[in-house]
Amino acid sequence: xxxxxxxxAGVAVQAELREVPFFPQQDYQCGPAALATTLVHTGxxxxxxxxxxxxxxxxxxxxxxxxxxxxSRRYSRVSYQLAPRFADLLREVAAxxxxxxxxxxxxxxxxxxxxxxxxxxxxxxxxxYLRSGETxxxxxxxxxxxxxxxxxxxxxxxxxxxxxxxxxxxxxxxxAAISAMERVGEARAAISAYSAFLERWPDNVVASVGLAxxxxxxxxxxxxxxxxRRAAARHPDSVVVLNNLAQTLSDLGRNDEALALxxxxxxxxxxxxAAAARDTHALILRRMGRSK
Amino acid sequence: xxxxxxxxxCRFLAIAMVMLPFQTGQASMIGTDQxxxxxxxxxxxxxxxxxxxxxxxxxxxxxxxxxxxxxxxxVAAMTDxxxxxxxxxxxxxxxxxxxxxxxxxxxxxxFIWYFAFRR
Numbered sequence: 002x003x004x005x006x007x008x009x010a011g012v013a014v015q016a017e018l019r020e021v022p023f024f025p026q027q028d029y030q031c032g033p034a035a036l037a038t039t040l041v042h043t044g045x046x047x048x049x050x051x052x053x054x055x056x057x058x059x060x061x062x063x064x065x066x067x068x069x070x071x072x073s074r075r076y077s078r079v080s081y082q083l084a085p086r087f088a089d090l091l092r093e094v095a096a097x098x099x100x101x102x103x104x105x106x107x108x109x110x111x112x113x114x115x116x117x118x119x120x121x122x123x124x125x126x127x128x129x130y131l132r133s134g135e136t137x138x139x140x141x142x143x144x145x146x147x148x149x150x151x152x153x154x155x156x157x158x159x160x161x162x163x164x165x166x167x168x169x170x171x172x173x174x175x176x177a178a179i180s181a182m183e184r185v186g187e188a189r190a191a192i193s194a195y196s197a198f199l200e201r202w203p204d205n206v207v208a209s210v211g212l213a214x215x216x217x218x219x220x221x222x223x224x225x226x227x228x229x230r231r232a233a234a235r236h237p238d239s240v241v242v243l244n245n246l247a248q249t250l251s252d253l254g255r256n257d258e259a260l261a262l263x264x265x266x267x268x269x270x271x272x273x274x275a276a277a278a279r280d281t282h283a284l285i286l287r288r289m290g291r292s293k
Numbered sequence: 294x295x296x297x298x299x300x301x302x303c304r305f306l307a308i309a310m311v312m313l314p315f316q317t318g319q320a321s322m323i324g325t326d327q328x329x330x331x332x333x334x335x336x337x338x339x340x341x342x343x344x345x346x347x348x349x350x351x352x353x354x355x356x357x358x359x360x361x362x363x364x365x366x367x368v369a370a371m372t373d374x375x376x377x378x379x380x381x382x383x384x385x386x387x388x389x390x391x392x393x394x395x396x397x398x399x400x401x402x403x404f405i406w407y408f409a410f411r412r
């Protein structure tokens with residue numbers, strides 16, 4: 002792709018994240034070592050030994066890409082797979098985010114898969130810097146790196162704390178990454194992640210619903226109401242927003258307001274959420290009957 | 294053996310789907326996952342497929358040396374898409390492993406050859 006000829010626009014020509022920690026890998030365990038490198042860099046309390054139980058497959062003597070992404074979520078980090086582009090890799094590193102890459106250091110038919118962490122680059126010298134295996138600072142020419150990286154289809158990921166978006170994140174990609182983290186991460190982490198997401202993409206209705214649902218699950222009904230009202234102002238016809246807002250208000254004891262909202266939600270009958278809205282409608286009516 | 298297992302699984306799923314309509318824990322809040330799925334019609338089908346992919350992946354993990362609990366925990370951290378992609382392909386998927394000392398040496402030799410003789 003000729004990095005030597007065309008350097009991506011707007012990227013510094015030199016960067017090195019010297020403060021990124023280094024964990025020399027034990028036998029075959031570059032996966033846990035690479036993951037510990039980026040997780041500890043973001044302040045997570047974890048060791049490569051501990052990560053073995055999440056990402057190491059004994060019979061394969063290695064770690065799968067999916068598990069590298071999945072294990073980060075246990076530490077409430079949003080794992081994000083980068084677009085397969087050299088420019089995106091460089092942009093993340095320049096933005097201060099060490100990047101885990103999957104390389105095949107074998108030749109021809111002999112595959113030798115290996116995870117390493119890109120921590121810097123130097124365009125004039127034509128080199129990338131990696132925390133790799135037992136080498137704390139491996140300098141590798143762009144061409145050699147690309148040759149080894151190409152075979153994993155330029156696979157690269159970052160693990161970032163929930164309030165910090167990857168520089169190259171896309172709206173659908175990062176939303177999926179947060180919702181994946183929600184599976185096993187802490188509720189508070191999901192709240193920071195959705196909040197940061199909404200600062201960048203305030204119009205996203207799914208993220209608003211996600212944030213409000215997290216608040217609701219924690220019993221923070223006022224916060225849930227605030228988020229849903231903001232979403233309802235932007236999307237006045239969203240059945241999901243109206244339904245969840247009505248439910249929240251009803252739980253706060255404000256059934257009159259809730260009823261007015263849910264009556265708007267049950268109008269469009271073709272919505273896939275019409276049944277849920279009708280249930281909420283019935284619930285609110287029951288609660289009003291009880292309170293009279 | 295496999296067909297007996299599939300039969301039992303299908304029966305279980307059929308009963309499970311009748312008894313447990315897709316719902317979140319809260320009475321009437323619509324869940325984030327549901328909003329993410331485009332159409333509600335697709336939802337039931339996806340629940341079944343996803344269940345199958347997950348059990349298949351858990352079984353394969355166990356065959357590769359994990360204990361049952363670890364296998365379940367590890368699959369639990371994956372999204373439906375990830376499990377769908379991985380199911381049945383664990384043996385073929387790349388597993389990053391080696392520091393690559395020897396292979397890197399081979400690679401260096403290869404590049405010396407490549408640049409010295411191919412150009």
